Each structure stands twice: as structure tokens, then as C-alpha cells.
Amino acid sequence: MKNYLMTGVMTLTMTLFTNSTLAETKIGAIFDLTGGLNIYGIQQNNALNLAVESINANGGVLGEPVKVVSYDAQSELSKYTQYANTSVLRDRISAMFAGLTSSSREAIRPIFRKANIPYFYSSLYEGGACDKQTFVTGSSASQQLSVLIKWAVEKYGKRIYIMAPDYNFGTISGHWIHEYAKENGATVVGEDYLALSVTDYAPTIQKIQAAKPDVVVALPVGANQTGFLEQFAAAGLKKSIGLVSTNYGSGNQQVVVSPEAGEGLISSMGYFPSVDNPANVQFKKLWEAKYGDETPIVAGAVDTWNAVHLWAAAANKAGSTDSNAVIAALESGISFDAPNGKVTLEAGSHHLRQDIYIAEGNDKHSFNILSTFADSAPAYENAKCDLITNPKTVAHFTPEDK
Template sequence: MKLSRRNFLKRSTIASATVLASPVVFRQSAFASDKPILLGSLLDLSGGLAASGVPMKYALELAVEEINAGGGLLGRPVKIVGYDTQSNIQLYSQYAQQLALKDRVDVVHGGITSASREAIRPTFDRYRLLYFYNVLYEGGVCDRNTFCTGTTPAQTVQKLVPYAMDHAKGKTAYIIAADYNYGQITAKWMTKYVQDNGGKVLETDFFPLDVTNFGSAISKIQAAKPDLLLSALVGGNHTAFYRQWESAGMKGQIPIASTTFGLVNEPETLAPAVSNDIVGAYGYFQELDTPASTKFVEAIKKAHPDSPYISELASATYEGVHLWAEGVRKAGDIDRMKVIEALEGGVSFEGPSGMVSLDKATHHTTRNAYLAKVADKKWDVLETYKDVEPSDTASVCDLVKNPNDNKQYVIEL
């Protein structure tokens, strides 16, 4: 049977919405109104980023289940309308318009890579649809319609680089990163923090997301002989680097610190010989030994025993949904501007990562950061940094003074 591309995309859209929309059982006695508040979700549940997107979906569903179990919002249930963006930027753009124009959702939580965020953020600005981006990223987004709940370089990279340099044999570093805005900008932050700590970056190499062969790159690193390797590689394809690094006999020769390792389930899927001793810094690790973290992990694992590693991406998604819900409660309304103003008035949530508070001027979060090292397929949390502010984005973004800003700044270093 022949199927045109237009009909295929149309059928795929309908199928994705049907499969991914979370079931909500409406009982007359449970809510004052059966008309649901619609929460849009755009996440990569297949393709190279699925190991990150799937736990984010589970965390989002858990947050909505908790909200509904507590009576919903404004006496109404919350219902998820979700699409699998399949690690495809074109589908992000397509489904963003679908959520805004056809589904007419009240808020969107979604996006993983910075490229996906920048593909959909203008759409939500255009159609005045509130947007939450719940992912660690390179910083600089300044948009009153957007809230960014994950960590920025000032919260994690600033902790990671000095620690890694202190535990290296010398002060020279080599940087490898994904070739798009996250990797390019993060590499600049890495360079700044290396230099701030008396070091020197010998070279920086960028790799498209589809690259899987790193033989020549490893040869270049061997020739350069750095004291430390800093990685901002992204996605399932780039995981191949670490296997090839170990196969080349480099494991243990040059220590690795990464801003992304573990976000695609690497410690659990790679052999300990490949992943042991890699250092990372995030806003959350599932190994955190706190009641809130344990409860969060157990809830997801109970519902989804086969869930990939539960990283900052999942915890920030869970916390982002609850922060939005607090804004709706505070506003007493689902109206976009009323919710934004309520969120700007000061909203916090005690989540699995600790206390998370929204910053009025930047729409980012002040949150804890953690530094850890891989040991036998798990993260060993070594350091905790309390209430770290997004000072990098704060240096370029002030939505109190400039409420009409709606762009991403490249922070001058």
C-alpha cells in the first residue's frame, strides 16, 4: 500500500498523541470540574536520546499523578498530551505547532538538546504558550515565556573543572565536545575555568552528533599529551568514544571529567573498565541518600522496573512540573501571564535534588549541585554544593528590567 509522506506524518501524529497521552480517570467526586488542564510534553522516547527522554517521561508522569492524587489544580485534573519527537528536530517543530494550535495545551514541558529547545521556543513565544525547559544546558536563555529548571555551567562546570584539575598530574587540558551550541558554549566555559585555575587548554575538538568513530581524535589527544581530558560529548552515538578510549589503552593514562557522561545511562551500560573514575557534576544523581531522592527513585522504579538511569534530566523534569503547579495554585488561574507573574513572585519546591527556587530576574533556578565519580556502574557522590545560583545567566539576563527579552545570549567570557 502506498502512503504519501503527508498522510504518514498525519497518521504518525495521531498515533503518537494516542500512545503518549497519559490516561486520566475522571470521577465526578474527585474534582470540582472534569475539564482537564492540558500539559504538553515533547520528549525523545526513541532514537539516540531515548535513554535520556524515557526517564524524563516517567518523572513527568509521576509528578502529574501526584498532583492529581492531591485534587488536581484549581479543582481540575491535569492531563498530559505528549509526543515522541524521536530525536528528530523536524518533529520537534511539527509537534510544537500541534500542541499550540490543535491540542491547545496550557503549558509545555519538553526538549532535551539545546537545538531542540531553540527549535520550539520561538513557536511557544509566537503563540503565547508557557514553556518549561527542564534540562541542564549552556546558559544564556532570557525569555519571559520560558523557565529553565536545569543547571547551568556556573552551577556545575565551575565545580567540576577545579576538582578535576586538582586531581590531575598537571595543568593542561584537552576538550572534546558536541558540535552544536551546547558543546560549543560549554567548551568556552571549560576553557575559562581551566584558565581561572592556572591551567591551559591545548586544543578543542567538536564532533557532530552522528559521529561514532573517534580513532583519529584519540590519536590527536595521545599526541598532545594533556594532563586532563574534558568531555561535553552528547547522546548515544558519542558513547562510542569511551569504549574506543579504553580499547586504545588510554584508560587510566589521562583522567576524564565530563559535563554529560551518565545522561545516556553510560555507567550502567558500559563495563566498569570503561567508565570507572570518570568525574561528573550535576544537579542530581539517583544515588543521593536522602528521603526525597529515595522516594522519587523507588516510585519510578516500581512503576517502570526497566527504567534507565534517573539523572538530573528526570529530577529537573519532576521538579519543573511541580514548580509550574505551585505557580498555578498561587495564581489561582491557568492564564499564562497570571501564572508567569505568580512564578516570578517566588516559588520553591523541595524535590529529590533538594530545595529548588525560581529566580525572578532570569527564570532559572537556584539549586544544589553535586560532584561524583563513577565506581562499578554507580556514581559515588563526593561533594555537595548548596543553593548555587545561575550567576552566568544572571550576568546577561534581567527580565525585571527587560521583560520583553526573548533570546539566548552568548555570554562573553
């Protein structure tokens, strides 16, 4: 028995060592598989694995199968930096796919910059991240809000109220709402920035009624803030005031809120499961075969799927997984036929040109698409961030620092 055990341990050790010396392509993944943020993280990780499977089934990258080294950040920032370092030093990955919150991205961005490894961030966010190694496949706040505010002002009227979370996603989005309101001749009549721990929305509901807006731009993050939507509807405000959002549905909030509260809420994002195109049909078929159809697919999952495919396409195009070659290929105007329509990676800003959809919540915990803004450019990022002429730029641009 002891002998068997010893042999077992020996073989295991040997496989471990031989594995690390094999010339196969490894990519890293750090997502929140447990803890409060896992409503996003689990799906991002699922999408990554699905993308790698489909790439491997179609011959892999440069003829070799891709291997994933996956970590669970447990919704904790310290885990992100720890695993980012591990993946660089021990796993020797060729590319990294990680992060949900902006704080997690900012925590690990320097690590991949120093190691010169392409890093893909796949979530909608406030916008403005800029450096040579970072590639963003989610939509940015200005990308979504520019179309949404114009649409909302035309549909509901010129008085806008802002309800947003009290951290940089909320406050920077708030800044963009002010800017686009001015552009469209509207005024912001009130704003409320709320901590993520707030569960009591009665004060906000009263302030909204006192300000008498035509439309509320609500950016609820996390499970608690979803309660706001329920209370907004129950107080009878939905009848007279419109509610629009850039992230309602990004964590499947439309499943949590009741049909009565969810019907008629407007969301603008880079992906909805009801997007109608052949790539999405194919993607949903693959997804449902592997993960079932109980939970709708979130935008962050599609952003991750796109990121992996863009990286694979770039590596195949470059003929190497070497970082400099891959980054050069990624900057060659590469595009991908994605579930959310064709996406194109902007060479200068490392952000995606992509379709932005405006959709309306229906009474079946899902969305009907109202309009599609095809091939929307990340205008703010393109204006601020040009990594072709200034490859040494390392910044996180915010609209305050002009």
C-alpha cells in the first residue's frame, strides 16, 4: 500500500514538473467565484472556459491547445494581487483575463504592466483605463451614457435625477450624465450617491419626488441596491417617472426584481441575451449545452468570451504568443464576430468599438431590445488615450482632470 502511495506521489510530482516544462500556451484567469461579487465572477469564468474549449476544439492557438490556470479571488482585493503575482512568477502565463470591479483592475494592472503580459478586463466600467498591456472589452460609461441620455431626454423629458453608488463607477458616471444632459439641453435636478450597504431607500424616494424629475438615471450595484427598484415601483413612481440605467441587468437584476417592478425599466448595455444575430444563437447554444438555461447570460460573460477570442486571433495572426508580438497584432485593428455584434479593437485606446443596445424590461424577467446603436466608438477613451503615438502612457483618465 505504502509503495502504491509512493508511486502515486512520484508520478504526480513528475507530471507536475513535466507539465511546467512543456511548451504549451497557458492563460490566467482571476475572477470572483465566491463572495458577494460572484453573480458576475462565476459567469465570467464560465465564459472563459467555454471560449477556451471552443478554441481548442477548432485547433487551438498556433496548433497547440490552450490551458487555463484559474483562481478564485473570493471578492477580495488582496487575493487579486496575490494570484496575479503567482500567475506571472509561477505559472508563466501568456495572457491574463481578470477582474470585475475597477479597484480590482487598478490593483493588478501594474503587475502585468511590469511583467509585460497582455491583460484583458471584461466588464462595463466608468472608462479611462489606459496602458500598453491593458485591453478593455467591456463598454465604458461614456459609450453607454452618450446614447442613453439622448434617448431618455427625447422619450421622457428634460429633468434628470441621478441615483448612483458612491464610488468611482457611480461618481464618474454621474459626471458623464451631467455632461450629456447639458449637450441635450436637459438639467440634472438632483442626485443621490449611495453606499453599497444601504438597504433603506425611503429617503431617496422622497428626494426624487421632491425634485420632480421626468426621468431617473439609476445605476444600482449589488444586491441591496436592487431593492431600490422594487421600492421605486411600489411607491407608484414608475407611472409618472421614467427609469433608465447603464447596468440594470448586468448582474441579472431583472431576475431578482418582480415582474411588476421590472416591466418598463430601460437599460443600455453592450449585450442582452435577446440580441438577434447568428453569432449569438451559436454562442447561446454552446452556453446552454454546458451551463443550462436557468440563469440568463450577463454582459460581462460575453465581454470575457470576446476577450479570449480576440487574444487567440491576435496570437494566431502574430504567429507567436510572445507578448510584444501579440500586443502588436491586437493593435492592428483586429475584429471579431461576437454574440453582441461585430466588435473591433481600437488600436490607440485598447477599447472596443461595439454595438450599444437600449432595451426595455418586460414582465418575464427579461428584456426586449428597443434600439441598436451599431458600432459605437469609445469616444472619450479614443480622445484621451493614444497608445500608438504615446506607447508609454500609463493612466486612468477621469473627466475631472481635463
